[in-house]
Amino acid sequence: MSGSGRWGDLTARLLSGLVLAAAGLGAVWAGGYYFVTFVSVVTGLIVWELTRMVRPGDATRAVLMGALAGVAGFLAIYFPAGFALPTLLVPAIVGYVWLPQVRRIYVPFVIFILLAAFGMMSVRSEFGFVWMLWLVLVVAGTDIAGYFAGRMIGGPKFWPAISPKKTWSGTVAGWIVAAVVGGAFMAVTGAGPWLLLLSAAASFASQMGDIAESAVKRQSGVKDSSSLIPGHGGLFDRFDGMLGAAILVLVVMHLTGYPPGAV
Incomplete structure (x- = not known):
């Protein structure tokens, strides 16, 4: 059943996934300006996609909103703390005024995307390569485990009204793999058992990011x-999970000083 069936998209997913993983x-690894630039470009393209989804046929506004989001994300990480949040909110404010027909969907998602981008940049700049790698591996492990477990095991759907392909088997497999990643980083970094819980929570947040994006696509x-x-x-589609997990980590950073107990 080449090109069809439950594994029909596997080859394309693997090849493009490897290229994207290598770039990410x-x-x-490079960190600094290179990582900020990478995240800012991805942010701009995601907002461009979002605008095209909710306002199809309006190519000019999609490009302009994507560019504005990318610039806002890039500048915010370099601004003093008091200016970072207002800068991140600029694309949402512009979207509220410029896209009134879809503002109820557009505004919260733009805020979600920009805050997640800021969270990723903050993790890399404040806590270094190891803890950003932890976040990447938790999200990637969740996605890969969900893909294979969902197709091999199947079973009841997690939220069929919004994401008809996501199964409970894939969801739970994502939590387990995330906890395994957390255990590996516990051994390497000396972090406490809290990391198992945080890894599973980041996995769940990643899945919720996926669900949220699925809701926009269905809408x-x-x-x-x-x-x-x-x-x-x-x-x-590829970074929805990372966005959800990054939001959780951003909250944890400000509440507990992420990663708590790691040093």
């Missing part, structure tokens, strides 16, 4: 956020 891990009547990545759809 290279940016994580917009599209299968993928775009066709930028063969076998994967768009960047929003």
Whole structure:
């Protein structure tokens, strides 16, 4: 059943996934300006995809909103703390005024995307390569485990009204793999058992990011956020989980001083 069936998209997913992973891990390794630039470009493209989904046919506004989001994300990490949040909110404010027909969907998602981007940049700049790598591996492990477990085991759907392909078997497999990643980092870094819980929580947040993006796609009547990545759809389709997990980590950072107990 080549090209069809439950594994029909596997080859394209693997090839494009490897290219995307290499680019992302290279940016994580490089850190600094390179990582900020990478995240800012991805942020801009995701907002471009979002605008195209909720306002199809309005290509000019999609490009302008994507560019504005990318610039806001880039500047915010370099601004003093008091200016970072207002800067991140600029694309949402502009969208509220410029896209009144879809503001109820657009505004919260733009805020979600920009805060997540800021969270990723903050983790890399404040806590270094190891803890950003932990976040990447938790999200990637969740996604990979969910993909294979969902197709091999199947079973009841997690939230069929919004994401008809996501199963409970894949969801739980994601939590387990995330906890395994957390255990590995416990051994390497000397972090406490809290990391197992945080890893599972980040996995769940990643899955909620996926669910949230699926809701937007269903509302917009599209299968993928775009066709930028063969076998994967768009960047929003690939980074929705990272956005959810990054929001959780951003909250944890400000509440407890992430990663708590690691040093």
